[in-house]
Amino acid sequence: MRRSLSQRLGLTLGWVSAGGAALLSLPSHAETAPPSVIFLLDNHESMQDFPQFLPEVNGDAGAVPNPPGVAMSGQFGADGYAGLNVGTGCSDPALVSAMSWFDKNSSDPKLNGSIPYDNDADFGATPQFFDPNLFYSSRGRRLSWVVEETPASVSVDFRTTSGTSDAMSACWATLNWKDVYWNSPVLNECISCVTTKGWWRGPLVTHPADSSTYGMNGPLRALDEPPLPREAFRKWVVSGRVLNVRPPRFVIARKMLKEVIATASNVRMGVATFGPDAGWYDPPQMFEKLRPTCDKSSPVIDEASLNRPLLMRAVNKTVFRNNERSIGEALFGLGAYFSSQKVDNRWTSWFQQPLNPGWGWPGCCNGGTYDNPNTGGDGRYWGVQSDEWLKTAQPWEGTGFDKSVCGDSQRSAVIVVTGGTPTYDNTVPITKMMDILKANGARHPNGALLTFDPVNSETNPNPGGVNYCHLFGATQEDCDYTDYNWPTGLAKTNKNFMDDAAFFLSHADLRGDMPGNQTVRTFVIGYGDSSPMLQSIALAGQGRFYRANQPTSLKDAILFALGEVQAPFCAAP
Template identity: 60%
Template sequence: MFLLDNSESRLDFPEYLPEVFTPGFDPPPAVPKPGERGYDSDYGHWINTGCTDPALVAAMSWFDKGSPDPAKNGSVSYDNDADFGTTPFFEPDKFYHARGRRIAWAVEDFPWSLSAATSSLDASSYIQGRCYQVTNWDSSPNWYNSPVMKECEQCLATKGWWRGPLITAKTSSWFNDDDFPPTRKLSITGQEPPPPEAYRKWIVSGRVLNVRPPKFVVARKVLKEIINMAPNVRMGVATFGKDHGWFDPPELLSELRPSCDLSFPTINEAALDRPLLMKAVNSTQFRNYERSTGEALFGLGGYFSSQKQDNKWKNWFDQPLSPGYFGWPGCCNGGTYDNADTGQEGIYYGVTADEWLKAPKWGTDPLTGNPWYLPGQPFENGDSNRRSVCFSDQTSAVIVLTDGAPRYDNTVPITRMMEILKAHGAQHPDGALLTFDPSNPETNANPGGVNYCHLFGATQQDCDYTAYNWPTGLARTNKNFMDDVAFFLSRTDLRGDMTGSQTMRTFVVGYGDSSPMLQSIALAGQGRFYRADNPVALRDALMRTLGEIRAPASSAP
C-alpha cells in the first residue's frame, strides 16, 4: 500500500525561487509614484522586481529558455498525463502565477494558478493579461503601460519569468495571501510561519515549472511511474485522512489490486488495472495541513486486519479502553495538555465512542450549503477474494512517501497497543524486551515504548518534539507515538483467520527530508528508510523499497 503524503507543504517547490538581490542595483526613484519600482501599493511593494539583477539572474541560471537542452529549457511538459485532459503539468509556453515557495493556490493566494482541489491549473499565453492580473486589471493611467507593467511583459517575453512585488503590511487584503501576516498561519494551524520568499509574487512560464516542478507534481508523477512498472505485486493507494477532530483515518483511494483469485501464481495484469491505480494517485488533493503519519499507519493496520472476518480490530480497540493514566488516550479517562496554539481542550483526547472504528460520515456545511464527506476507518472488503491479505505467506507493507516529520499526529491507542505487544513478548531489534510504563508520565524517567532516534544522529529527546505538533504524550523519550505504531503493526499478528503471523511492515521514503523520526518509524516497522532529493533519486528509492518488500522479511534491518 502506497501512503502518499497529501499535506499542504507538498505544494512547495523543492527549492524556493530566489529572494536574492544586488544591493544598489538599478535603484528606484527617491520618491516612487504608483506604477514605478519602489512604490508600496495596495498590490504589493514593487521592490527588487524584474529579471536583470545580476544576483537574481545568477540564482535563476538553472533555467535557460534559449538552451537546446530540454532539461534546462523546460520545453517538455513534466507530467503530460492524459487524465488531466488538455491542461498538462505544465504547458511550456503558458504562464502561471506563483509565490517564491509554490504555485499560487486558489485557497490562499491572489492571483492564483492552482485550483483549490490542487488537481487543475489556470494558465495563459497572454503575457500582458498575466501581468495586469497582479494589479487586478487596474487600467488607470498609474498602472496601464506603467514601468512595472512594461518590466513584467519584457521579462516574460525574454526570460520566461518575472519576480514581482512583495506582499507587505500595506498590501490590501484583496491582494495579499490568507496566511499573511505569518502569525495568522501559526494561529490557525500551528505550523511554522512561511519564509519571506512565500510573500513574493512571481509569474513563471510552464517551462520554468517543467525544469523544477513543485514537490506534489514530482511525487505524483514518480509514483505513477513506479505503479506502471512494478513487477508481480499487488498495489493500493492511500493518503492521510481528513480532519475528524482527533483520530483521522487514512483515505483509501484504491484498495489492493488485483483480487486474491487473480494474484496467484502470477499477477493478472488486466485485473491489476495500472491505469486505475494511477488515476487514484491523480485524485489526491494536496491540501491537508496535518501530516498524520502515525494515525494513517494505524488505520492501515486496520485495513490489513481480519476485522471483517472475526472483529479482531474491534475486539482490540473498541471503547472504552480506559487506560487509567493521564496522557494516554482512550475513553474514558485519557487526556493531555490543552493545545497551546488554539486552546482546544486536551481532556477529550481520544475519547469519542467510535474513536478507532469510525464509519464514513456525510453532511452539509451550514455556512456554504455544500455537501461534505469524511472517509472512515478503512477495512478490507467482505468478499473473500478482495481481502487485503490473500495468502498466509504474503508480505504486507506500507510505503510512506512524505516530505517531513509527522505533525498533528499521535491520536492512537498507545497504551492498548503496548499491552498487546508486552503480552506477546515483543522485542526491540537488538533483542531486548519491550517495556512500557505509563504511570505518572510527567515524572517517569523510564516510560519505555519505542524511540530509535538516538540511532540516527539525534537524541531520543529530539523526537519528543512538541512545537507545531499536538497532541503529544507527557513522558520524556516517548512523547510521540508514530514509531510505536509502526512497531506494533510489524510485530503483531493482525489476523485471526489465517495461519502464521500476518504483520504489516513500514517503509519510509523522505523526499528532501531525513528527520530522525522518519528513520525511527522505518526501523520500528521492520522496513527501511531512504532519502531522495530529486526525481531520479525518488524513483530509485521507491524501486529499492519494492525490492526490499519482495525479499524475505528476515533480511530487514
C-alpha cells in the same frame, strides 16, 4: 571501487546497525501469494512547495522611500496594491545566476522546459503540468493556489492549472489588475523579463487582505501553524517551461509514483493518503484498495484485474491541502485494514471503547493531554469518543476475494512517501498497543524486551515505548518535538507515537483467521527530508528509510522499497 546499488541510485538508505541494533527477521513461509503494498502519499500542504524555493537572493535591492503621491504606483521602491516593488526584475547578476538552472534558449529540454512534465490525459486534453506556451502566477515557495492566493494558477483539487498566453496579461494580473500600474516601470519590466528570460521576480506583498486586495497578501496562517517564510509573499510570473524544469513537489511525487505503478510486477497495490479531519483520530483515506482481488492474484497476477490505469488515476485524486502530516494515524488505520476486521473482528476486540487499560494516553487512565498552547484548545477529552478507534471513515477490507491478505505467506507493507516530519499525529491508542505487544514478548531490534510504563509519565524517567532517534545522529529528546505539534504525550523520550504505531504493525499478529504471524512492514521515503523521526519510523516498522532529493532518486527509492518487500527478509549484518 565499484559503487553499491544505493550509491548508483543516489539514495540515502537507513538500515540501522549501530549500538548492536539489527532488524529482526520475519517468519519464513513458502511463497503462495504475491506481496501486498499500500502506497501512502503525503498530502500535507507543504507538498505544494517547490523542491527549492525560487531565489530571494538580493531581494531587498532597489528599496527606496515611497515618493510623495506614488504610494500606489508602479514605480520601483513603491508599496502599492500588488506589494512592495523591491528586488524586482531579471537583470541582477546574483538573481540571474541563482536562476541559471533554467535557460529558455537552450536546446536541451532539461534546461528549456519545452516538454510538459506530467502530460497525463487524466488531467485533460491540454498539458496541465505544464503548458510551455503559457505564463503562470506564482509565489516564491509555490504556485498560486486558488484557495489562498490570487491570481491563481492551481485549482482547488490540484488537477488543473490556469495560465495566460501573453506576457502583458500575465504581468498585469500579477499586479492586481490596477490601472495605476498601466505602462509603469514595473509592468514594463515584467513584460520584458518574461519575454526574454521566461520569468520575472515581482513585488513582495506587504498589505493585509481587504475587500480591494483580497488574496493578494499570500496565505494566512492559523494560530497553530508556523510562520510563513519570506518567499511565500514574493510574487513571480513564470513560464510553463520554468515549471517543467522544476515542478512543485506534489507534481513530482505523483508522477514518480504513477510511473512505478505502471511498471511494478508481481505485487498487489493500493493507494492511500492522510485522511481529512475526523475529530482526534483521522483515519487514512483509501483511494484504491489492494488490487487485484485474491482470486486474480495467484498463480500469477491478472493484469486486467490489476487495472494499472485505475491505480494511477487514484494517485491523481490526492488533494494536497492537509495541515496535518499524520503518518502514525494513517499507519494505525492501515493496520486495521490489514487486520481482517470483517472476518474475525480482531481490531474491534482490541480497540473498542472503553479500552482496558484506560483510553490509551500515557499519564492518565482515561485520556487527556495538555491544552493546545497555540489556540488554547481543551486537551482533556483526548481519545474519549465512543467510536474513537473505529470511526465510520476507517477503511476495512471486504469479504470473500476482496481481502487485504490472500494467504498466510503474504508479505504486506506500507510505503510512505513524505515531504517532512509528522505533525499533529499522536492520536493512536498507544497504551493499548504497547500492552498487546508486551503480553506477546515483543523485542526491540537489539533484542531487548519492549517496556512501557504510562503511570506518572511526566515524572517517570523511563517510560519505555519506541524511540530510535538516538541511532540517527540525534537524541531521543530531539524527537519529543512539540512546536506546532499537538497533542503530544507527556513522557520524556516518548512524546510522539508515530514510530510506536509502526512498531505495532510490524510486531503484532494482525489476523486471527490464519496461521502464522501476519505483520505489516513500513518503509519511509523522505522526499528532501531525513529527520530522525522518519528514520525511527522505518526502523520500528522493520523496513528501510530512504532519502530522495531528485525526481529520479524518488522513483528509484520507491522501486527499491518494492524490491525489499519482494526479497527474502533477513537480519541486517
